[in-house]
Amino acid sequence: MFLLVFLGVAIIMLFGMVVLVGPPYLPTLRRQIDGALDMLDLRPGQTVLELGSGDGRVMLAAAKRGLRVVGVELNPVLVVVSYLITWKYRNQVRIIWASYWGPRWPEADAIFTFMLPKYMSKLDRRIEKWRKGPVKLASFAFIIPGREPAREQGGVFLYEYK
Numbered sequence: 001m002f003l004l005v006f007l008g009v010a011i012i013m014l015f016g017m018v019v020l021v022g023p024p025y026l027p028t029l030r031r032q033i034d035g036a037l038d039m040l041d042l043r044p045g046q047t048v049l050e051l052g053s054g055d056g057r058v059m060l061a062a063a064k065r066g067l068r069v070v071g072v073e074l075n076p077v078l079v080v081v082s083y084l085i086t087w088k089y090r091n092q093v094r095i096i097w098a099s100y101w102g103p104r105w106p107e108a109d110a111i112f113t114f115m116l117p118k119y120m121s122k123l124d125r126r127i128e129k130w131r132k133g134p135v136k137l138a139s140f141a142f143i144i145p146g147r148e149p150a151r152e153q154g155g156v157f158l159y160e161y162k
């Protein structure tokens, strides 16, 4: 009994503590995931970087399209869940347990994220510093202040960094 309570409290704390450095866990809906991947318009073999990869549903959808995916996720419970969910596509999916504000991001052709308004300018600066060439960003729900989206569909904003 004590162990169960301890585990329950630990899991709640893990989900709660993430809000100190980013958005809480809230999954993107299927329609928006498909819309975002359609808008990114990548070819099989190209790579999507997902910042805050949650339970792995976006990575799974991307992998099913033949894309390579790198997810960066801070919550270890979600890292394990997403690892299991994407197991079948383990040759295409890599999951990094870290804060996306920490290590240098791996190279990618596009980024998907679902953050919060207060992080969007910081995200913009990080993308500009990190990218070596053109890159697309699909942001669910939130815009980048001062940057014009190339498209918007169903609450997903597409940005093209050239």
Ligand SMILES: C[S@@+](CC[C@H](N)C(=O)[O-])C[C@H]1O[C@@H](n2cnc3c(N)ncnc32)[C@H](O)[C@@H]1O
Pocket: 018, 021, 022, 023, 024, 025, 026, 027, 028, 050, 051, 052, 053, 054, 055, 057, 058, 072, 073, 074, 075, 078, 098, 099, 100, 101, 113, 114, 115
């Ligand atoms: C709004 S949820 C989106 C989850 C997933 N991308 C989706 O769209 O279904 C945000 C995710 O980012 C993770 N997160 C928050 N801050 C983070 C950080 N600094 N580094 C890595 N992951 C973070 C949370 O644990 C959560 O899983």
